[in-house]
Amino acid sequence: xxxxxxxxxxxxxxxxxxxxxRKEYQGRPVVDGVSFSVEEGEIFGVLGPNGAxxxxxxxxxxxxxxPDAGWVRVAGLDPVAGHDDVxxxxxxxxxxxxxxxKITVGxxxxxxxxxxxxxxxxxxxxxxxxxxxxLGVRFGRLSGGQKQRLxxxxxxxxxxxxxxxxxxxxxxxxxxxxxxxxxxEDIRASGVTVLLVTHLMEEAQRLCxxxxxxDGGRLAALGTPAELISQKADPTVIAFTPSQPLPxxxxxxxxxxxxxRTQGPRVTLHGTDETVDxxxxxxxxxxxxxxxxxxxxxxxxDAFLDLTGNASAAPRTAHAHQENLT
Amino acid sequence: MTxxxxxxxxxxxxxxxxxxxxxPSALPAVLRTEFRLFLREPGALxxxxxxxxxxxxxxxxxxxxxxxxxDLGGRRTVDLYVPVAVLLSMIVSGxxxxxxxxxxxxxxxxxxxxxxxxxxxxHLLTAQxxxxxxxxxxxxxxxxxxxxxxxxxSVPRQLAGxxxxxxxxxxxxLSLGAVLSAAARTTKIAQTVGTLAFFPMMFTAGVWxxxxxxxxxxRHVVEFTPFGAASQALDQAATGxxxxxxxxxxxxxWTAVFAGTAVRRFRWE
Numbered sequence: 068x069x070x071x072x073x074x075x076x077x078x079x080x081x082x083x084x085x086x087x088x089r090k091e092y093q094g095r096p097v098v099d100g101v102s103f104s105v106e107e108g109e110i111f112g113v114l115g116p117n118g119a120x121x122x123x124x125x126x127x128x129x130x131x132x133x134p135d136a137g138w139v140r141v142a143g144l145d146p147v148a149g150h151d152d153v154x155x156x157x158x159x160x161x162x163x164x165x166x167x168x169k170i171t172v173g174x175x176x177x178x179x180x181x182x183x184x185x186x187x188x189x190x191x192x193x194x195x196x197x198x199x200x201x202l203g204v205r206f207g208r209l210s211g212g213q214k215q216r217l218x219x220x221x222x223x224x225x226x227x228x229x230x231x232x233x234x235x236x237x238x239x240x241x242x243x244x245x246x247x248x249x250x251x252e253d254i255r256a257s258g259v260t261v262l263l264v265t266h267l268m269e270e271a272q273r274l275c276x277x278x279x280x281x282d283g284g285r286l287a288a289l290g291t292p293a294e295l296i297s298q299k300a301d302p303t304v305i306a307f308t309p310s311q312p313l314p315x316x317x318x319x320x321x322x323x324x325x326x327x328r329t330q331g332p333r334v335t336l337h338g339t340d341e342t343v344d345x346x347x348x349x350x351x352x353x354x355x356x357x358x359x360x361x362x363x364x365x366x367x368x369d370a371f372l373d374l375t376g377n378a379s380a381a382p383r384t385a386h387a388h389q390e391n392l393t
Numbered sequence: 394m395t396x397x398x399x400x401x402x403x404x405x406x407x408x409x410x411x412x413x414x415x416x417p418s419a420l421p422a423v424l425r426t427e428f429r430l431f432l433r434e435p436g437a438l439x440x441x442x443x444x445x446x447x448x449x450x451x452x453x454x455x456x457x458x459x460x461x462x463x464d465l466g467g468r469r470t471v472d473l474y475v476p477v478a479v480l481l482s483m484i485v486s487g488x489x490x491x492x493x494x495x496x497x498x499x500x501x502x503x504x505x506x507x508x509x510x511x512x513x514x515x516h517l518l519t520a521q522x523x524x525x526x527x528x529x530x531x532x533x534x535x536x537x538x539x540x541x542x543x544x545x546x547s548v549p550r551q552l553a554g555x556x557x558x559x560x561x562x563x564x565x566x567l568s569l570g571a572v573l574s575a576a577a578r579t580t581k582i583a584q585t586v587g588t589l590a591f592f593p594m595m596f597t598a599g600v601w602x603x604x605x606x607x608x609x610x611x612r613h614v615v616e617f618t619p620f621g622a623a624s625q626a627l628d629q630a631a632t633g634x635x636x637x638x639x640x641x642x643x644x645x646x647w648t649a650v651f652a653g654t655a656v657r658r659f660r661w662e
Contacts (some may be wrong), residue, residue: 086399137401145402151511157510164502169433174426179459181422182512225510 080143081228082260083128084105090123099121099284100137107228110251112275114268120284121264122162125231125283128262129159142228148180148346155184158222158230160215162237162264166206173202174208176224179237183225194249197222212243219250229260236270249272268368278367293371301325301337302365305346307357308332321345337365395620419512427520429527437490445482446535449474453544467606473603475540476627476644480562480598480620481531486525487566487589488573491585495521495574505662514661522571526563531561550633558636558644562623565648571655597621604628616640621645636659 074336081104090098098120105111113121122219126132126333127139139146166175180186193199196216201209206371209217215235222230232251234243251371255261265271272279274293279390280288280295288295301323313334318327323339336342343362350357395632422428422483426551433438449471452458465473479492495518500503504514540546573590577583604612615621622643626636 131505131508140402141402144400145399149402154509154511159506161502161506161509164506166501167430167498168427169430169501170502174429178422178426181418181511182510184511297493303617389661 079103082142083111083262084140085124085128085137086139088122088124088134089136090132091135092128093156097283098127098281101279101281101286102137102363103279103286103289105229105262107260108143108255109276110255110263110274111155111279112271113262113264114271114278114371115266115281117266117289119281119375121235121266121281123235124281125262125264129157129161129231130154146380155225156228158225158227158259160218160222160230160232160235163216164218164231166217169205170205171203172198172209175206175218176202179221180224185226187226189220189224189225192220192224195253197246210243211239212246215239215243215247216250216346219247223259224255227259229262231262231264233264234266236265236267244270252317268366268371272367280371280374289372292367295366295374296367299365299370299373300323300374301339303337303339303343303362304365304369305336305338305343305360305362306332307360309350310356310358311333311354313353313354317349318346319338319348330341401621403489411464422440422517423512423516424520424523427524429516431524434490434494437494438528439491441482441486441525442532443483444477446539448481449478449536449539450543455468455541459544465603468605470603471544472546473548473599473605473628476600476624476631477603479533479559479627480538481595481626482536483529483563483566484591484594484620486529486532487563487570488586488594489587490585491521491525491567491570492573492577493580495571496577496580496583499574499660499662500580502662508661518571518659522567525567525570529566532561533600535627546567547631549631551630551635555627557631558626558630559624561641561644561648562620562627565619565623565644565651568655569649570650572651575655575658575660591606594618594620596613598624617643619644619651622647625630630643 083105085104086102088098088101089096101109101124115121120224123132127134128141128146130150133147141157146157166180170178172193173189176189180189190199190202193202196219198213198216198220201213205222206214206217219230219232219235222232235251236247239247248270251261251263261274263271265272275292277289277291278295279286288298291300296378304349309332312332314327315327316335318324318336320337320339321342322334322345323342326337328335335348452474453471458474461467461469472479498517504517507514507517537548539640541548569590572585585653597604597615597618599605599607599615604615604621604624606614615624616639622640626640630635631639646654
């Protein structure tokens with residue numbers, strides 16, 4: 068007899084699991100074999116250039132689309148077959164969706180809170196998102212930042228365990244963007260898992276614990292932002308203006324140096340920490356001073372360009388897959 | 394390669410005993426909100442609720458329309474315009490107002506957004522159909538009241554026949570509107586097609602020439618159109634006879650065809 072087996076690993080089960088996901092539109096694969104899992108309490112980024120398949124991937128997580136192959140689980144539930152239950156515990160902010168132009172902030176929050184079994188108190192939620200003075204204002208009259216804050220509130224109004232935020236800050240000015248970022252950090256601090264779709268590297272680097280980079284429908288890399296940057300062969304960028312000209316050949320011969328670029332008197336060198344040491348030694352020996360010397364880590368931006376530029380290269384993709392499965 | 398077998402899904406997270414009607418508050422909440430939004434659309438309210446009674450009033454003020462005519466079997470033109478005004482409100486709400494609201498909701502991603510909640514987008518559809526049906530009904534009552542009080546048009550004598558005829562006509566108009574909402578990708582298309590369809594429908598409903606006054610051949614054709622048949626059924630019930638089964642049947646058949654098409658063609662995004 069097999070009575071219901073106790074779930075020994077229930078606690079260790081990732082909140083969101085995507086495995087071998089594939090989705091085609093008119094015979095063209097838009098998502099092709101994407102796998103990742105999101106642990107409870109993390110901010111997980113789905114990164115990629117426009118048209119990479121990010122939105123389709125999260126739409127499968129939300130149950131808005133049915134995968135052609137592979138599977139998705141949210142808290143162990145199938146988002147399509149178990150739509151009602153998944154919708155109760157997964158809040159969503161969709162890319163480019165709007166509300167009725169004449170609905171007020173208060174009406175929208177009130178209506179949405181009626182959909183859920185354990186709704187949050189929408190008034191205090193509105194206050195937390197700085198919308199308490201806007202309750203009587205119609206959706207069509209809100210600013211871009213206010214609309215996005217309302218969408219965050221609507222995603223949270225059902226007291227979800229996880230929220231999907233798709234291109235949350237697209238079209239916002241830098242100030243509104245920073246406000247929204249702080250709100251996302253607050254969401255996580257309150258114990259809600261965040262699945263964040265973005266094409267902004269700065270956003271991912273600032274917010275995400277881990278990211279999946281998707282390119283051309285495939286998983287190009289998976290890891291923490293720091294891991295992705297350090298995977299680069301040249302994670303360090305050195306820029307300076309030498310007091311005397313330096314032969315480029317000598318610079319590119321430095322250990323770890325990958326590329327040298329000269330723009331007028333200014334030199335930019337991509338390499339490793341070793342390159343920095345060697346460069347300083349060389350400069351000291353030749354008694355050249357380095358004006359405006361700047362040494363910094365490559366950004367996720369650089370890593371991203373590397374990764375997505377190479378998306379079709381099989382080894383890296385295969386590596387990412389394997390890493391994901393272990 | 395990738396793990397081939399999906400894990401068994403966890404048991405439902407819903408609290409035990411939730412059973413049917415597990416999200417009982419979704420539809421009332423949507424209905425209530427959509428009602429308030431509907432009241433903020435003065436254009437729609439005017440065309441559905443105000444315009445048909447106003448048209449009847451204007452026509453009723455023409456003296457010759459209040460005189461019995463031998464061509465109409467001793468009835469007055471204003472008598473014939475009561476069912477026409479009733480039809481007008483239904484056609485306007487079904488074919489003009491509702492499709493542009495629904496296609497707008499789809500265009501703006503409002504239906505899609507609702508799919509990502511425990512509520513379903515068909516709650517929104519249901520709410521719109523109910524609201525437009527009620528607005529038409531309000532207009533019908535106004536038309537009947539004005540007809541009775543201002544122009545002495547008798548209220549429908551065959552009430553048991555009149556109510557089903559009104560309900561059937563409203564369903565025909567609303568389901569035709571649903572077809573339009575399903576077929577039109579954008580609000581612009583819905584409005585254009587709605588306007589184009591509006592005139593033949595108004596003609597068959599008898600706005601310019603009451604169906605009873607049409608030449609025989611034309612009348613026989615018009616009686617097989619959804620609103621030609623509905624117009625006749627409404628008129629018969631109003632004058633005290635049971636509406637002809639042919640007229641009711643034709644209207645019901647059209648309703649079924651429209652509703653079936655709408656259900657099959659409707660897209661949420």
